[in-house]
Amino acid sequence: MSGEPLIEVVDLRFRYEDGTAALNGVNFRLFNSETVALFGPNGSGKTTFALHLNGLLRGEGEVRICGLRLDKKNLATIRRKVGLLFQDPDEQLFMPSVLEDVAFGPLSAGVNPEEAFRRAREALAQVGMAHACERAPYHLSAGEKRRVALAGVLIMEPEVLVLDEPTTYLDPPAHRDLVALLERLPQAKVIATHDADLARAVANRAVFFERGRIVAEGPVEELIERFGWEACVAPRRRKDTGPAR
Amino acid sequence: MHHVVLEQWARRTGPVHALDPRVKLGVTLLFLAAIATTPRVSVAQFAAYAGLLAGVVLAAGLPLGGVALRACIVLPLAGAFAAVSWLAGEPHRGLTILLKSYLSVFAALVLVGTTPVARLFGGLRRLGVPASLVLILQFLYRYLFVISEQVQHMRLAAQSRGALNRAPRRYRLLAPAGAIAVLFARSYQRAEAVYRAMLARGFTGQIEAAAPLRLGAGDLLAGGAAAGMVLAVRFGF
Numbered sequence: 120m121s122g123e124p125l126i127e128v129v130d131l132r133f134r135y136e137d138g139t140a141a142l143n144g145v146n147f148r149l150f151n152s153e154t155v156a157l158f159g160p161n162g163s164g165k166t167t168f169a170l171h172l173n174g175l176l177r178g179e180g181e182v183r184i185c186g187l188r189l190d191k192k193n194l195a196t197i198r199r200k201v202g203l204l205f206q207d208p209d210e211q212l213f214m215p216s217v218l219e220d221v222a223f224g225p226l227s228a229g230v231n232p233e234e235a236f237r238r239a240r241e242a243l244a245q246v247g248m249a250h251a252c253e254r255a256p257y258h259l260s261a262g263e264k265r266r267v268a269l270a271g272v273l274i275m276e277p278e279v280l281v282l283d284e285p286t287t288y289l290d291p292p293a294h295r296d297l298v299a300l301l302e303r304l305p306q307a308k309v310i311a312t313h314d315a316d317l318a319r320a321v322a323n324r325a326v327f328f329e330r331g332r333i334v335a336e337g338p339v340e341e342l343i344e345r346f347g348w349e350a351c352v353a354p355r356r357r358k359d360t361g362p363a364r
Numbered sequence: 365m366h367h368v369v370l371e372q373w374a375r376r377t378g379p380v381h382a383l384d385p386r387v388k389l390g391v392t393l394l395f396l397a398a399i400a401t402t403p404r405v406s407v408a409q410f411a412a413y414a415g416l417l418a419g420v421v422l423a424a425g426l427p428l429g430g431v432a433l434r435a436c437i438v439l440p441l442a443g444a445f446a447a448v449s450w451l452a453g454e455p456h457r458g459l460t461i462l463l464k465s466y467l468s469v470f471a472a473l474v475l476v477g478t479t480p481v482a483r484l485f486g487g488l489r490r491l492g493v494p495a496s497l498v499l500i501l502q503f504l505y506r507y508l509f510v511i512s513e514q515v516q517h518m519r520l521a522a523q524s525r526g527a528l529n530r531a532p533r534r535y536r537l538l539a540p541a542g543a544i545a546v547l548f549a550r551s552y553q554r555a556e557a558v559y560r561a562m563l564a565r566g567f568t569g570q571i572e573a574a575a576p577l578r579l580g581a582g583d584l585l586a587g588g589a590a591a592g593m594v595l596a597v598r599f600g601f
Contacts, residue, residue, distance in 0.1 A: 173564055175560050175563060195568075198563070198564060199566065203561075203564040205560075205561050205564075207557070210554060210558050211561045213502075213503060213506055213558050213561070213562065214482075214502065215482040215485055215502055215505065216480070216482035219482055223562075223567075224565040227562075227565060227567050228566050253482075255371065255481070255482075256506070257506070257509040257510065275565070
């Protein structure tokens with residue numbers, strides 16, 4: 120790891136309005152072309168942390184994205200540089216057609232409609248959803264929704280992808296497709312997930328959240344082992360049987 | 365479900381489907397205005413209005429019976445008003461209310477059954493309807509599906525646990541009352557989450573969410589002809 124970190128977070132603290140302390144001094148760095156998995160129990164602060172990375176929540180402490188301090192002046196730039204994929208795609212896909220949804224970011228940025236829709240088609244092709252342009256987002260399968268949501272993020276050409284539980288609701292084939300897609304994307308990634316298989320496949324390292332703090336960091340496998348972060352411990356994959364085809 | 369069928373119809377192709385949504389919106393509005401301002405709908409006039417609508421439905425390749433049946437959704441509501449008029453000694457007025465409501469809903473169904481909803485919103489936007497209003501309509505339409513799905517899930521969950529069927533009478537309303545409260549709270553939460561997702565993608569309060577539309581000579585010609593026929597029925601009888 121060398122050079123300026125893409126994300127640098129120093130002593131970040133955040134309290135929700137009801138008084139719940141969600142982040143209690145988080146320190147975190149993400150470097151170029153790195154993928155980091157955020158592990159941790161429900162309610163440990165992973166999502167709250169992810170929402171800070173493009174300024175949707177603002178806590179105390181220092182957040183720097185691509186060298187820019189997270190403040191009002193830099194907010195628009197930072198939101199372009201950090202693409203956020205939400206856990207529930209129904210929250211992210213709010214336009215009446217897939218094409219319009221993907222074009223939402225550029226249209227919001229004032230790009231002219233022709234150009235925005237051309238780029239939306241490209242982004243959809245990138246995630247293998249070019250055929251669904253005219254479809255309504257609510258008629259898509261969970262895996263398709265996820266891909267379309269990702270296209271809506273990729274169209275802004277972000278430098279960092281922040282993904283919140285990207286494999287929730289996915290069936291195994293859709294899960295595999297998404298993992299393959301994430302592996303292909305060159306951006307640095309922060310992935311909040313319970314999914315050990317996903318982390319193994321795409322992350323270079325992992326950090327472990329507990330009660331709003333990062334309590335451990337290291338290689339993915341080591342953290343999975345140390346915290347027992349495997350949904351199913353036994354029996355391990357049996358190599359001798361192989362897939363039934 | 366109604367909306368799913370309507371969307372399937374709207375996705376078909378044909379001469380009516382291909383028309384610019386602005387033309388269809390304009391003609392539909394004219395049709396509604398014509399019906400609303402017709403003092404007393406005579407049988408011949410009703411038949412002529414219905415004939416116009418039926419012609420459009422057939423030209424669009426939609427099932428006439430299906431549209432006619434779905435338009436009946438307005439009858440219970442309009443029927444109540446018609447019954448009041450009838451009881452007040454104005455049977456003809458009651459009948460007029462019934463017929464006007466039916467034709468109006470029929471016309472609206474023809475519009476949404478021949479225009480994909482995204483194009484419809486685009487047309488509204490291009491006609492100068494304020495962006496924030498169109499955005500609200502879009503959200504309403506978009507999340508109707510999510511909420512109706514939630515309602516189904518909650519109903520099934522309540523049923524699978526007995527739905528308080530054997531509970532004392534005054535407890536039986538607990539399940540639907542609770543469901544409404546939960547739906548409201550969830551919708552509120554979701555609205556915040558959606559807004560967050562919009563902000564994350566650079567929403568600034570302004571969005572030109574309309575796919576480009578092109579108004580051709582054919583659109584204008586068809587729109588003019590349709591408008592002419594509506595006016596002929598309105599003033600010719």
